[in-house]
Amino acid sequence: MLVLGAGAAGLMAATFAARAGADVVLLEKTRRVGTKIVISGGGRCNVLPSVADERVFVTDSSRRLMGRILASWPLDAQRHFFEDDLGIPLSIETETGKLFPVSNRATDVRDGLVNAATAAGVALRTGADVTGLAPSAAGWTATLGDGAAVEAHAAVVATGGLSVPKTGSDGFGLRLARALGHRVKPTYPALAPLTAEPAPHADLAGVSVPDAQVRVPVGKGAFETAGGFLFTHRGYSGPAVLNVSHLTALGRGRGDVPAVLVGWTDATAQAWEAALAEPGRGLVTTTLRAALPARLADRLLADADVPPDRARADLRRDERRRLVDALTATPLPWTGDEGYKKAEVTGGGVGLGEVDPRTLESRHHPGLYFAGEVLDAFGPIGGHNFLWAWATGRLAGLGAAGP
Missing domain, CATH: 3.50.50.60 (FAD/NAD(P)-binding domain)
Incomplete structure (x- = not known):
């Protein structure tokens, strides 16, 4: 045979x-x-x-x-x-x-x-x-x-x-x-790195987090996965990203652009609310950097429009809400993937x-x-x-x- x-x-x-x-x-x-x-x-x-x-x-x-x-x-x-x-x-x-x-x-x-x-x-x-x-x-x-x-x-x-x-x-x-x-x-x-053109996070290339929570809304529910996440010069990689790329590929084939939402740690929104509301004059930046790479923490603060020198005690309600959203459900801008070459x-x-x-x-x-x-x-x-x-x-x- x-x-x-x-x-x-x-x-x-x-x-x-x-x-x-x-x-x-x-x-x-x-x-x-x-x-x-x-x-x-x-x-x-x-x-x-x-x-x-x-x-x-x-x-x-x-x-x-x-x-x-x-x-x-x-x-x-x-x-x-x-x-x-x-x-x-x-x-x-x-x-x-x-x-x-x-x-x-x-x-x-x-x-x-x-x-x-x-x-x-x-x-x-x-x-x-x-x-x-x-x-x-x-x-x-x-x-x-x-x-x-x-x-x-x-x-x-x-x-x-x-x-x-x-x-x-x-x-x-x-x-x-x-x-x-x-x-x-x-x-x-399938299982391909995602790309973004232009690449809005190219300055974070090389930054990785070990336990990102990535989800893609599907119908009335969501496809969820967790694992390593890596920023690249062209977009995003790591197991958590690769495991959802089939949904973006299928969506793109239908002319759709499925949302990809990222939580940067395994902490829930409620847990982050509590962490950011802890008493004391500690800086919000310090709280984020304790859980995330410094470059990513600083970027999330900027995206949430929170001053880097803001103390937790001085964090306004709208700032806290934007920051928690950024920490637990950042919309990932993507336009494609690396194709069969890297799938x-x-x-x-x-x-x-x-x-x-x-x-x-x-x-x-x-x-x-x-x-x-x-x-x-x-x-x-x-x-x-x-x-x-x-x-x-x-x-x-x-x-x-x-x-």
Whole structure:
């Protein structure tokens, strides 16, 4: 059988198919295997989340189908595979709850997966640029850029989406799925830094806060997330921003501009009201700087039109109200995002109703399977997208290998 793409999902598909007895050829267009694994987590690789919750995933397909796919290989079983099978111990980063290899080296994860695949008998071919995949008498035939053809009874498409194109992701699997008659949900960059043109906060570039509260009004409620926030020269980044960028991308596609509101700490409006009303002649600036970076605190004072030398005791009611609003619900001016170049994942993709959730085999073409980012689902920052890649790769590999 063939596996197209030697990333997270592809390596997992190839390994489990080979262990199930299939003769597997793994085709990778680039010269380097698992590039996204190596660059993930700042070179540390956030292998898994510490808690799996399907409710945090985003899909335009059936959430029931997505839940069935995720349940095929639960978090505990995945952790067991990495630690006990691959011999890669994982540890929880206490401040984020993410699981990283103890070595803090993403290359250990990539190398462990490659070694497992080759030990199982997978034939790994790099520099194999697949330009076409079509049904044939043998099952499926992949055409390579040099004109060569590779045939197999089944094929797993794990070529990624459109995000981080420098790693080789170019949307081949999405184009293939469309050409073969599958419904592909509209795609968009997800988990991407936001931009603002012009950039009103460029002077704060490099300033970060550890526990920003970001929310986007949606319908009668709001989508809320918390985590690190980073000002950049072009806009805003950090997990709290990336985790809402799919809503801004979808809104922009509709011609809408969803509001993005930021609370700069985990303190409520009531808590800030009390802090700013504490007795004494202490300065408001001192109160803010105790909880925030000085440059950000000074900027919020200026935006709220509160003099920097104002004492808490002298703070007027209207000044306190504006300041609390700035501290807990600053409207973030944004105009776009950094696109697929810096997006962590691709939103949209092959609809989950297009595949059998038990095997990920195409409902249109027997012997064709999809896995990983090419499918219509993604999760927030924190290992959830690897969780999806590992689970779908394993499921497709086992399905393609047959009973």
